Amino acid sequence: MEEALKRILQNYYNKKGNIVTILQDIENTFGYIPEEAVNWFSKKINIPASRFFGIATFYGQFHLKPHGKNVITVCTGTTCHVKGSKGLISILRKRLNLHDGEDTTRDGKFTIEHVACEGTCSMAPVVLINGKVYGKISANKLSKKIKIIEKKSDDEAR
């Protein structure tokens, strides 16, 4: 971890960055914001950790917990909403056995996220699986895609 943090620090000096850019680099490197990383930077550049966390919790891009292996992002923009994204989410949560307050499955395979609008409204409802956009998606199609991913990761585990 130390190596990666040093690189980010160098980047911060080279590009005259700020706390937001540091956090963006941390998020991109680790997939979330580890507490240790924040404490490390806080000491190095002498800015209280609370300032980092104040910013990390303000912006939606930052996560304080690690993600699952596969990220399913449901678009909840206006168009997707009127085309049924809410129903998709509840079916998806049931399918993945997620309890209230949980976004990541206990086996760490899936994380569910929302995005306020993906900008592909003509294809609503839209779901992104690991960054790839699937438009005009139904609960059925989504369930099939999840099955494929589950099978793939089971095969890998074997």
Next chain:
Amino acid sequence: MRQGDIKIKVCMGPSGIASGGADVIEAFKKELNIAGIKAKIGDRCSVHKVGCLGLCAKDLLVEVIIDGKKSIYENIKPNQVPRIVKEHIVKGNPLTRWTVGEEYYNFHRKQLRVVLSNCGEIDPEDINAYIAVGGYEAARRALTSMSPEEIVEIVQDSGLRGRGGAGFPTGLKWELGLKIASDVKYVICNGDEGDPGAFMDRAVMEGDPHSVIEGMIICARAVGSREGYIYVRAEYPMAVKRLQIAIDQCYGAGLLGKNLFGTGFDFDIKIYQGAGAFVCGEATALMRSIEGKRGMPRPKIWRSSEKGLWDRPTVLNNVETFANIPKIILRGGKWYRNLGTEKSGGTKVFSLTGKVKNSGLIEVPLGISLREIIYDIGGGIEGNRTFKAVQTGGPSGGCIPAEFLDIEVDYESLALVGSIMGSGGMVVLDETDCMVDLAKFFLEFTEAESCGKCIPCRIGTKRMLEIVNRIVSGNSKEGDIELLEELGQYIRATSLCGLGMTAPNPVLSTIRYFRNEYEAHIKEKKCPANICKFKAI
């Protein structure tokens, strides 16, 4: 185009990419090689990615142009490419059952593409393609033969108003920026398109990034700035990528950096990626965000043109506003103004989505009626259901019911019926949509996105949401509608920034036009559209 030239344009706009545009491009390249076309005519046969072609409902759209004769294919998948190459390109017989029909032409008939004129025509990652269609000619003219005052005057003549939604006159903003004396001034392009249900700026940044950069160069010259920022929303990685390519190409071509056009004028542009906060679309919050802080707005004691980014004079405009500028400089302010109405000059890009047949990206002259947009361009309502309302302006806007379908679309008329122009999202709703549910949807959004700095917005939106939740779950009380109206007025009057001031709009406008739906929920515990599920708490 010479005899025998073959040009293939594949839509790589937001939904073009999502519909597999990259695979189709690869398939064309492969098939053209297999058919021996590439070997025969070499560079005279080319496959281009282009920005959004507009009618996203029919994506993937592909244009095949042979000897200047254009055929447009719709709903194309990679496995259709071999036949197109074999039948159309080799044998010269377009596959008419895959080409677009009447609705494609209807979709375009009433549109007027100014900002989008290059979108879907040129390769957004190629500066030479932009220069070939007259790109950077306006910047050259502005820098070499116009004074800052002359530039500002043309922009004022054009009647161009802020396309981010508020509609502040751009020429006036530039004039304020020009008049204030300071050694450092900033130009910022606001690409933090946060309204859910809107993708105009994304399409422009991805489809014609150079037009945005050129607009910024002209603005910098007009107000005397040497440093610019483009603030792009975190959710738009492709926009960042294409803008960065465009910026790098400009540095390579001497169009950014030192001594532009040999005039001694320097200008640099940096991209700043947002981190996912709707409130950062608000100008002062956006500036705090660039400074590396929590993006919270400040009271407007000073205008940004006096104290903006790092307390220096700053001119901030939206993506679409900047993209209009090169055309205005080349063709004149009067020309632009005459395209629109007296008070709202020019054209506006909208993303027309929801329950409309031909959803997509459209650009229309201001003053067109909503009916023309929804029925002539949009082709009417999906499944021949009944139109109920059109939502404009996202979480800051409102719902416009059928009785106002014939109003002219401009800043004033939309405000008069309780909505706003907004950044350009237009979501069409039909009889199966519940207006109370929609109001709740927007309130959930603003309540979550409120930055928390001022009390009316932070607590007011929360209280409003609680009341609406009561209504949609069948636990409402007599007088809840009046309570919402009263609270809404207070929040509107006392919030610090635009987010709070407009947050009650979706509720207030739906109460204004669809009060009966609220009453059905409250008195009969019934959702007329059968969307809300009632359960006692």
